[in-house]
Amino acid sequence: MRTDTLMVQGTTSDAGKSTLVAGLCRVLKRRGISVVPFKPQNMALNSAVTAEGGEIGRAQAVQAQACGLAPHIDMNPVLLKPCSDTGAQVIIHGKAVDNMEAGRYHDYKAVAWQAVAESHGRLTQQYRSVLVEGAGSPAEINLRDRDIANMGFAERVDCPVVLIADIDKGGVFAHLVGTLELLSPTEQARIKGFVINRFRGDIALLQPGLDWLEQRTGKPVLGVLPYLHGLHIEAEDAISREPDADKAGDALNVVVPVLPHISNHTDFDPLRQHPQVRLTFVGTDDEKPAADLLILPGSKAVRTDLEWLRAQGWDRYIQRHLRYGGKALGICGGYQMLGREVADPLGMESDPGSSAGLNLLPLTTELAQQKALRNCSGQLNINGQAVPVHGYEIHCGVSRVDAGFESLVTLDYGVDGAVSEDHQVAGCYLHGLFESAEATRELLSWAGLERAESIDYYALHEAAIDRLADSVEENLDLERLFALLDLEGAAEEAS
Template identity: 70%
Template sequence: MTSLMVQGTTSDAGKSTLVTALCRWLKRQGVAVIPFKPQNMALNSAVTVDGGEIGRAQAVQAQAAGLVPHTDMNPILLKPNSDVGAQVIIHGRAVTCMDATAYHDYKRVAMQAVLESHRRLSATYQVVMVEGAGSPAEINLRANDIANMGFAEAVDCSVILIADIDKGGVFAHLVGTLELLSPSEQARVKGFVINRFRGDIALLQPGLDWLEARTGKPVLGVLPYLMDLHLEAEDAVDVRQAPKAESSLRVVVPVLPRISNHTDFDPLRLHPQVDLRFVGPGEAIPSADLIILPGSKSVRADLAWLREQGWDRAIQRHLRYGGKLLGICGGLQMLGESVADPLGLEGPAGVSHGLGLLPLHTELAAHKQLRNVRGRLCLGDVEVTGYEIHAGVTRVPETARAAVRLDDGRADGAVSDDDQVFGTYLHGLFEGADACAALLRWAGLASVERIDYHGLRERDIDRLADLIDRHLDTDRLRELCGL
């Protein structure tokens, strides 16, 4: 067994992308490889086969490796619920909420969970492909580190350091990061990868030669910038989309302060007939065919913030003009009559008035619901698959029309009597071609082009693996993987 770790000079340097690419590249060679991220901080998560949750990026990496997501792939997940605090999820289960200072001390405990998962994976797989978090040069976080060099030292693994040239200052990033590491940590860095390069590689070569001479470390390769690459984002909202025709369906998603699982909207952003717009603080909600209220890690606080923005009035105006409104998870809860938090799970205990657009009441509970589900969408009676990640228990009158009839016999969500408002707990709602087409027709698109979203994701994972063969030192990579 070999563990190889990818660390980055900054957040968004390309760690997740490179690990995904290496997982698929190794799988193609018949290597039993599994992704692993000791600690992740993200509000985009996925439900695992063993009934827990992990970061969404690790679920994509699992797909690249030909595996189903498992909690051992991401033993520590932090889901921010304020500017200074987060829910702490260990082995897929929420155990507590902590502020940053308390968690810094708690990392000694968290490290035991990390090492436990790594031992299990190491006993089963030939290569454990590890992703770091942020940067190893964040010296204020070095004590008790479990996400970068602290983990690498604990399990004695080699490290590849990746930097994003598109941000600028790539040589300063690489040399500066290396300088801030201890001698033993510096020795673990076996080479550099430069990401998102565009231009003539010959113009970069003098810099590469200097870097190797300056550090004594090899440049393992330079990955090109792919304009149309799509991988589900670990946390940041991806707003990129190709130009859309004026006749496209106009879809607006308000970006809440604690928006979660916004990867729900990637299939829409990639759909050629959908013009998707994310609306942020201080922006007015524009004219649209469909408004979608997304998931939220702090529903009551985000609902209050939505009202402060005046977006509740914009939503009412949108409905008066015949527009459609869809709520997912936290968005579903906001559409109801009330959201109660008697235990103070998301802040001060209390009750918030909902938008009053669906006949339902939600109470937040300590036990989180985590399920992969399948059922029938009420719109067109088509199959829908998705996953539930929520702490709320929502009561819906039996007389209400369910949004989805699940295969386990439960009714999910509700649809308003006038057919304008649709609410569901199901994330991943738009990933299936049939369900996506039915929802777009409901929103006003007369003739819908079917899109194979999973096929698009597979295509881009394969494109990444192709880049490994074309642009990196594959002999050296095989050696680092113990092959």
Template identity: 70%
Template sequence: MISNTLMIQGTTSDAGKSTLVAGLCRVLARRGIAVAPFKPQNMALNSAVTVDGGEIGRAQAVQAQACYLAPHTDMNPVLLKPNSDTGAQVIIHGHAIANMEAGIYHDYKTVAMQAVLDSHDRLCEQYRAVVVEGAGSPAEINLRDRDIANMGFAEAVDCPVILIADIDRGGVFAHLVGTLELLSETEQARVAGFVINRFRGDIALLQSGLDWLEARTGKPVLGVLPYLHGLHLEAEDALPRDHYARPEGACLRVQVPVLPHISNHTDFDALRLHPQVDFEFVGPGETPGPADLIILPGSKSVRSDLHWLRAQGWEARIQRHLRYGGKLIGICGGYQMLGRQVHDPLGIEGAPGSSAGLGLLELETTLEAHKQLRNVTGTLALNGAVVSGYEIHLGVTWGPGLQRPALQIEGRDEGALSLDNQILGTYLHGLFDQAGATDALLAWAGFSEAASPDYQALREAGIDRLADCLEAHLDLNAVDRLLGL
């Protein structure tokens, strides 16, 4: 099977699909091959603003970076952003069209598939290679009907598939053989080989298993990828599974509550990786110690997450934190929570109505149907440090609190600073992505000795390290053949 499209599917979520696609994109791009990433359907609350003014999954933005490209909506034509246990906002070609319950979306998939195929056709016309990421597992029996995310797409465009599995969690041979067994005969024939991810140990002790797997399935093992300790790639959706050692000596303590509908938690990657920051995601039921800085993150369901925040005791914790001189930042949905009221008259995120905010800024927010999407640059009001990032929000915020803006964004005031200088709110995602801005914010929070690393360079280094690994441990000749290169 020869195609300019190669699809990476996984035996489970977090098997390494996003990582393998990003690495392959960089390997090909370094060789001067025009390559683009593609994910037919993504379900994620981490998103990015594209060059054509839409939004896609953050993982596809990272994969575009691996190709040395600006992200485009064709790279992820269908994005689902969950807003309840049974429903999601449906985004087609970068723009929200409706909130749908799971059953309704299932019926809508035939329409969504056409959007997927249209985007794929455009990419194939522009690029010599298209590397596709599947979603979850292709062996989810209940999702096989009208599938657009895995084998349904692969069959529609007639492309080969590589199946990846994570050995670090155990059961890798059962995952691979079991997944293959649950596919139809034509789908099984489409699987060109296996990749085993996150291996650590003596490869010689694995060889008998690899020999058995190839004999049992008739499929080659195209590579065994080592566990890359400390590798940083922005997470597609789930909170990062790697935990970094707490820094020794002088540092700033930062806490972020893990809201039920937390979105764009990649905002905090620069802080998690910072050698002078003791960073902590605080999950439900956990009782954190004291902090210098608390950050309220973005949320896909602000009023619901406000209720959860109160139920978890965060309102009293924040008030105590402020009484003792701590600093507080709210980003996007977290910024809206800092105000006096959050209004949702159209029922965009749930039942229509209003909820009392934390009342820490003289502001109110009304959620509106039109989502604001833009990539922006600007400066911090604190010291003029440069910031860059993106805005993705439905809310319009107003009130006297805006008279003390937190930033200047392309000639306009943005966000708010409290009169006592303890609280900062902003719609800007990527607030900590520039080293100078991070230094200024950490100094504002009480740590004047900050020497923040270049986060953009860290991201590039992670992608290059991943590509180096694939060049050493993956059968790239086989990949070239599958892509018709």
């Protein structure tokens, strides 16, 4: 079977690489073309668990859904999860191999490349088209040596590249021309066209700039994608700080601290889309609004983020919040923080040692070398109800709950989590709690929302991917794009 590979690179992080690949994946799927997403190297704290118990970037799981596929470790063979400003946990083919400082990982790239090459080779044997997402920008000169994420990959596998830039940030023509100028002649030749993302306004006013760009570079503009207001596609890493709009005055107020090492904040995407919930992310030195429900999210550096919580006054905020009848929920690292102690004797996330927790749940946690990676289903036990729940676990902590306390969830492998005696505080390791409609309804009812509605998050997610694909079909030159994949006639086929 012939396979063709097309790579999408961006002028910056968050230029729209992930969403363009997801949109193109759905467009090809609509035409019955066998397509798979691929990201050689990803740096992100949002991850997903595959069926075989591996860990990949969350964006690739979304792209897999756009293709109608289950996530697989070959879709993202190298995942870097930052645990400090200079170091990251290195995950190869779904499994953590070590924590490495940047210099050491640079030397390790020869090994990482072998994983990339093996995964890409396997995918080309199984699928007609491979849509590849780059990382950051190909013009990061300091990272050119031994690059496996952008042009280093494209040059080795000899694939064409589309370059995307975000006009909403400003400077789009400088981004595109500047990026092109910083590439080598062979890399410049590999770029077959540009896509401009998140455009607002009258396209006629942009046309002179597009004409100039094509004349200046000799490369076509393959399309201009509009700014899609209210589009909810799970982010690779960036957190949307836009306030929830069009929520009723009596909406439930949910507050989430943006920990310095927050992980899997996509847990809260279903709440952003819930018509009865007003979700607020609160960052460093931001004002802390009143809340009905406070949620402590996951963390890649729990003890370090616990120190940040105290420095930011969240410990005092939580005590006041609970005194006035509010509810608190912890997920994964946030669950560990709610306990009495978090110990890291092996230095898995930071220097060896232990830290006092917030002492709101009857548990102690010790970080272990073996990471738990599994998809789970079972029942949520809250608010006097037991309802279906599903999700996934990614953690190296082992928590021990005092005997006699209620667990929050009963899963296919056993019980997990804890609920305080006064039922004001709860937590567990299960990510994706709010993707289960009935579980979300009961959690919101527990937090004080009267007549909480159920939403079908999967259906909303599918609708968002379809909306994105519709925009791609309407605004991009698919004939040219599909020619790069040698898909004759695909642009004209009915969806």
